[in-house]
Amino acid sequence: MKARGLYLHFPFCARKCSYCDFPSFPGKERYMAPYLGALLKEIGGYNKEKGEKYRISTIFMGGGTPTLFNGDHLAGALDKCRECFNVDEDAEITIESNPGTVDHKKLLVLRKSGFNRLSIGLQAWQDRLLKFLGRIHTAREFEDAVLMAQKAGFENINADVIFGIPGQSLEDWLETLKRTAALNVTHISAYSLIVEEGTPLYKLKQKGLPGEVAEDAEREMYHKGVDLLERLGFYRYEISNFARPGYECRHNLNYWKNGEYIGCGSGAHQYLDGVRSYNTPDLEAYIEMMSKTGNASLGSEKIDRDQEVFETLMLGFRLTEGIGKDDFHKRFGFDLSERYSDRISALKREGLVLEDDTAIRPTARGFDFQNQIALTFLD
């Protein structure tokens, strides 16, 4: 029986951050109760029929800000997952949160109900940058959230941080990493700020953003950040993700290994039995569709073998461990090195990948040329 990930989406936020293009909505509190009902109904659709068949090894409640819901509701959603799916005893169960939406009592309820990994959005240690990003909290409130979570029994804690923010200096960035690591978090996700079309930040950028970080300065932040995190006991296991040994995010590793997953909630995607499908990202439409038909899917796409091979390579080269030769052979029935010998040799000549008996993996330089590596395998 294959193990899969289960993702539940919670599309509510206290306020929209200036850079955010995720399907999450502020000011929609009145929909929280009907949304939860719809979500439980979607999970309930897997009861027996699929719950017996599909083993779940990781659950990730993301958003949005799931912790805007009260602890008992979130614990109830987790109970429903256990009732409807065959969830592993040692499953990794993550919930995303933001400072200001958790307190000791809520964290205690979450930990007791079985959540064993907490992801907290920080983004930057400097309050002026948090304000610029439209975050609802200060660095001090992040610190309080981590300490409360540890007191409530969360040992496995991720912090999300961003570099390349207009007005952020290299020193600001390294201070963010140092202060975050000093709180004994086990995992740090560090993404470069992408200004997506349609966001408030995009509009600002059109007018010219003061303090915009140039590309070479942004690369310097990345490289110096990697070095610092390594000195602080974190290793880069994926291009943007750093963990203390043994604390890699199993849920996301499944995505990067192009594994299958089930998604429930508005905007959730799913990849199951070779078919990728997605729910409507429209909150109200999701509630209505679930209530009327018990199905909120907007469409699906069959992933053929060639596409699956390409996606497995594209995602796998994001990982430090790269692509395991045996796993690849078991999955696709052919030898990776033989089939792509010319292309792999070219990448090796350019110093972008390394090959040994067990795997082909990106070099330190290869992490900077991910697109080039991926395009090499595009037919």
Ligand code: SF4
């Ligand atoms: S808290 Fe996260 S999901 Fe919500 S608006 Fe900000 S970045 Fe988007």
